[in-house]
Amino acid sequence: MSAAAHATQGGSRESLRGELVQKVADVLHSRHADTLDVSLQIGAIPRRDVVAAFDHDSALFIAVVTTIADRVLAPLAERPTGVSFHPQLVAFARQATEGYSGLQLGNLYRIAVANEFGGHAIRAEFYRHGPARVRDELARFMSFATSQGFGPDLDCRRAAVHFLSLLRTYWDLADVSGANAHSHIDDDLDWMVQVFLSGIQSRADDAFPTRHALA
Amino acid sequence: MLSPLATHWLDRAAQALRCAIDAWIAPAPAPASIAIDANGSPITVEAATWFVCFVPGLRRQWWHAFADGRHKHVFALRPLDDGTWLLMEPWWTRMMVNVLTLEQAIKFLRWGGMGDVLKVRERIPGRGSQMRGWANCSVLVSYMLGRSYWTWTPNGLYRRLVDEPDAEQVEVAGFLRRHMLSESQRHSRAALAWMPKRRDASLRDVLLELGTAVVAAMTSRSGIGLHRAAVTEIARDPAIAGAYRTAAPEQAIEKTRKLLAAAKWRGEIDADDCTLEARRFVAMLRGDLHLEVALGLRESPSYSEIRDHVTCVVDVFLRGAHRPRMARTYPAPAKPPHSADLPAQGLIREIGESVRELARADDWEAVAALAEALWSDYVGCTGLAWEQAAGRIRRAWEASPAVTDAPAGDRPREPLRFGACGETSC
Numbered sequence: 122m123s124a125a126a127h128a129t130q131g132g133s134r135e136s137l138r139g140e141l142v143q144k145v146a147d148v149l150h151s152r153h154a155d156t157l158d159v160s161l162q163i164g165a166i167p168r169r170d171v172v173a174a175f176d177h178d179s180a181l182f183i184a185v186v187t188t189i190a191d192r193v194l195a196p197l198a199e200r201p202t203g204v205s206f207h208p209q210l211v212a213f214a215r216q217a218t219e220g221y222s223g224l225q226l227g228n229l230y231r232i233a234v235a236n237e238f239g240g241h242a243i244r245a246e247f248y249r250h251g252p253a254r255v256r257d258e259l260a261r262f263m264s265f266a267t268s269q270g271f272g273p274d275l276d277c278r279r280a281a282v283h284f285l286s287l288l289r290t291y292w293d294l295a296d297v298s299g300a301n302a303h304s305h306i307d308d309d310l311d312w313m314v315q316v317f318l319s320g321i322q323s324r325a326d327d328a329f330p331t332r333h334a335l336a
Numbered sequence: 337m338l339s340p341l342a343t344h345w346l347d348r349a350a351q352a353l354r355c356a357i358d359a360w361i362a363p364a365p366a367p368a369s370i371a372i373d374a375n376g377s378p379i380t381v382e383a384a385t386w387f388v389c390f391v392p393g394l395r396r397q398w399w400h401a402f403a404d405g406r407h408k409h410v411f412a413l414r415p416l417d418d419g420t421w422l423l424m425e426p427w428w429t430r431m432m433v434n435v436l437t438l439e440q441a442i443k444f445l446r447w448g449g450m451g452d453v454l455k456v457r458e459r460i461p462g463r464g465s466q467m468r469g470w471a472n473c474s475v476l477v478s479y480m481l482g483r484s485y486w487t488w489t490p491n492g493l494y495r496r497l498v499d500e501p502d503a504e505q506v507e508v509a510g511f512l513r514r515h516m517l518s519e520s521q522r523h524s525r526a527a528l529a530w531m532p533k534r535r536d537a538s539l540r541d542v543l544l545e546l547g548t549a550v551v552a553a554m555t556s557r558s559g560i561g562l563h564r565a566a567v568t569e570i571a572r573d574p575a576i577a578g579a580y581r582t583a584a585p586e587q588a589i590e591k592t593r594k595l596l597a598a599a600k601w602r603g604e605i606d607a608d609d610c611t612l613e614a615r616r617f618v619a620m621l622r623g624d625l626h627l628e629v630a631l632g633l634r635e636s637p638s639y640s641e642i643r644d645h646v647t648c649v650v651d652v653f654l655r656g657a658h659r660p661r662m663a664r665t666y667p668a669p670a671k672p673p674h675s676a677d678l679p680a681q682g683l684i685r686e687i688g689e690s691v692r693e694l695a696r697a698d699d700w701e702a703v704a705a706l707a708e709a710l711w712s713d714y715v716g717c718t719g720l721a722w723e724q725a726a727g728r729i730r731r732a733w734e735a736s737p738a739v740t741d742a743p744a745g746d747r748p749r750e751p752l753r754f755g756a757c758g759e760t761s762c
Binding site for chain 2: 153155156230231233234235236241244245247248252253256273274275279280282283284285286287289290291292293294295296297298313316317318319320321
């Protein structure tokens with residue numbers, strides 16, 4: 122019984138959407154899931170199910186990137202306090218780097234960059250629901266922290282861009298060989314947050330904490 | 337009495353005749369008004385080399401039954417100086433002449449790889465003729481190349497061209513790898529050609545210049561074309577993406593690493609791993625700009641946009657998000673130093689000074705081994721490996737005054753005891 126039949130026999134369109142999003146999200150971990158069609162083939166997802174739930178393929182993939190963004194943003198759900206700001210950033214960094222170090226997000230972005238989604242409007246929608254949303258939510262989180270006196274001292278949207286860029290240090294859409302090969306990144310997250318907040322320039326008093334001293 | 341239609345046609349004929357007579361008796365344009373070359377052209381161009389692709393059809397057509405199995409269509413394309421490609425493809429309904437990105441050109445070349453691709457030099461002024469008739473794809477490509485072959489099929493043209501002494505058969509996969517590598521190298525060389533001219537330039541200034549060059553290159557049309565080509569080809573041929581990475585982003589990372597290593601040596605930065613920091617810097621340079629341009633959501637940024645972005649990146653990279661402005665008295669780091677760091681500072685200073693007493697050499701390389709041996713006893717209590725402490729120990733050694741009394745070899749070498757270490761019960 123196809124998922125579409127399942128939907129019409131009692132399951133809601135919503136549950137079919139959830140099911141397809143989960144399937145595609147799983148399929149995107151595969152090295153071969155580098156196009157829309159191949160991803161649907163690997164997931165054995167009939168086109169009529171996609172049409173029934175999303176109208177078109179691209180909407181399905183936008184739903185996937187939305188789900189991934191939700192997961193990455195989960196640690197920022199609570200408003201930060203002076204004590205929780207740093208650990209929340211580290212937790213966010215962990216969620217984000219998990220995405221960046223695997224194939225899932227890379228495949229999704231590769232499909233987008235390869236123009237498989239079609240028109241400009243759909244690519245813009247993909248960007249708005251994925252990368253831009255994560256950036257904007259992170260900026261809001263930082264902005265609140267700044268308003269409380271413990272956030273970044275620069276424009277928070279820029280700070281969010283820089284922080285996300287740091288987390289993408291090992292992420293290269295033109296490289297699949299290194300996927301999952303940077304398990305040590307997790308050990309560096311605390312340090313990475315520290316570098317983001319304090320930079321790498323030597324302090325005159327030489328009191329800047331070193332990486333291992335912080336470890 | 338003529339009918340209105342006949343009158344109309346007679347008027348048109350008379351008008352055409354008048355125009356022809358006027359053109360005949362009109363004075364010729366002044367010879368100096370437009371200079372022309374030996375072929376009657378206002379400009380002289382070098383004959384270009386085209387990749388002529390003889391391909392199977394992508395969609396079934398009624399006439400395919402009458403054509404060769406592999407050569408049902410022919411088109412031509414060639415690279416331009418800026419990394420883009422020029423495509424000439426005759427359709428049933430129009431002549432498609434377009435400038436393609438590298439990524440788009442690769443799609444056409446891959447199609448060519450399904451049949452045969454020949455590298456052929458066009459002829460100027462050529463020997464084709466407009467009177468040739470039946471302008472199908474073979475005839476038009478032959479005409480574009482300046483050939484006068486009497487053939488009407490892609491395969492017929494292929495057989496004529498392949499017999500030419502200077503025509504080259506192209507192995508598409510190999511060509512694409514080589515092309516990607518050479519284009520990426522060319523792009524990278526152009527971007528990274530800049531070197532700091534002033535020896536006293538600050539690290540910030542140097543990173544600002546380098547960063548601006550890198551962002552301008554990576555978001556340029558050719559840079560984005562290379563990146564998109566690498567991304568879209570990665571599944572089919574990872575070597576293409578590998579060639580791009582090696583020649584483009586890795587070069588930027590390596591150049592940054594060298595700058596950071598020099599700055600670390602001068603004691604300007606605290607970086608355990610300059611390669612990692614260089615990767616971080618280049619990742620920060622990409623920011624959102626690169627993805628937005630790669631997705632086609634915006635045009636390449638202007639110079640001022642790039643400069644603004646890079647300035648912010650450099651300041652955050654060097655001084656952190658908590659302290660982006662230059663003229664500012666920096667507060668203590670948000671997180672207090674680990675308790676092990678204070679004794680580490682004391683040990684660093686004491687070992688640096690003690691090495692000066694133990695080894696009477698002016699060359700750090702000569703005394704570094706002794707300093708490393710001394711430091712190795714305290715790794716456990718400070719958590720700092722030699723590589724992390726070496727730069728600061730060296731600075732302490734350089735700052736301490738030279739010892740002028742008895743030669744180092746005359747003094748007993750007892751294990752040193754440092755008071756600071758007692759704080760950590762090491």
